[in-house]
Amino acid sequence: MKTLVNDNLEFYELVFGSAIFFASLTGFIIYFLMFHRKKQVLHILQQEKLEARFQQEITKTQLEVQEQTMQTIGADLHDNIGQLLSLTSLTLNSIELDNEPKARQKVDAAIDLTIRSIKEMRLLGKLLQGDQLVVMGLSAAIRHQVSWVEKSEKFQVSYAEDGELPAVNNPEKDLILFRILQEILNNIMKHAHATQISIRLDYQNEQLYLKVTDNGVGFDTADLQHTEGGMGLQNIRKRAGIIGGGANIDSAPGEGTAITIFTSYP
Template sequence: MQNETTKIAILVAISTLIFLLMPIFLLLYIRSYNRHKKNHVLEKQNMQQKFEAEMLQARVEVQDQTMQSIATELHDNVGQLLSLTTLTLNSVNLSDEVKAKKKIENSLQLVNKSIKELRELAKLLHGEQLVENGLGHAIDQEISWLSKSGAYELQVNNTLSESDYTSPDKDLIILRLLQEIINNMIKHAQATQIQIDAYLATNVLHLKVKENGVGFNPDEIKARKSGMGLNSIYKRIEMINGKLILNSAPGKGTSISIEIPYP
């Protein structure tokens, strides 16, 4: 009987202890859950802040690149057109009516062409030809600047202009990625041929750039963690859940393939 009483006492004691400890464990669990929840919220806020900061940086860089393109266009294209107009008008001999009329007509054509070029530049200044009109149109504009240099044989397949899909945040970063890639090629590749493909397939945006330049060793660049803007490119692709495939070798050119969930 005493053994039974002892067992009952022990069971009561254990039950009491469990009953007393349960609220403590519950409080500790709630505290731990709230701490993790708070950390998760802070982490999301930090990620959002980083994304917004990166978006702002990309926007500034796109605008800066656009302004550089406009400055080049004003100097190399519009400036030359106006200089040619001035030369043509200065050479007009009013005593030779036929030749004078022809030169004045040519001058008017040059002026009209200059006005058309200035209108296109004005649209750029107002952002009408950046990502607001769609990524495909913005890519066409970048390729247009590249084409006007006359330094490259271009092969372009851009079907994004035919798509109605847009993703303003992603579009801005993708445009900046293309600008960085083109700038790297201009500075380092010594290429003569460039192929650019941009298209959508099964909700994935594909951007491929290939050139026949001097090439490089990708592993060596990664090991140095610097050079050619690759770190910036990788970081931005990671931000929009994309994937980059880079193939290059000394003397064999470079190809870059980017895949991004879209829109």
């Protein structure tokens, strides 16, 4: 009789122990799923935030490229076409109809100046396409930028490509890379006192490398942490980071600067 009671007690313990175990297990599963869902939601929100930041940066970059283009056009109109047209006007005004051979010479000069103005206008027309430059491909956009820098005749600019770029491009990455290049070139023109600029676009193992080197005054990278120039370089790094890449900045006083932007592509 006592054994049966003991057996029954043990059995009750087993039953209620199992029930408690299963209840705890269910609770644990619910908790785990809730925790997992919370993590998933956080991840989604973070992704959305990153996506929004990326889109914001793309829009900002687009505006900057447009602004840069307008500045180029403005400078070109003032320094180049404006001068050519003023000269044309002066030449035409100075024509003396009594002196036919001299007048013919001046008309020829005016015609020549007008043709040059038209050529410059055509070049500007292409630049006016603004960020559409990038639609033509990164390579074509870089070539345009190079030809514009070369026009100042202050710099010897070389551009080379290594490795075949993929047929399918990534317009968003192209835009950001193009804007980074514009920023680097602006920095060189303003601060580097360089005479030679070399641009290189390499494509290897689905990685794109954009390397810009100059023979300017260079700088100590450690000194630039909090200066305006340092901010510019930080901006370059930030932008490269946005397209999932990075930037290597190599410089020393008197030894020029080499900046390499790398990112997976397309």
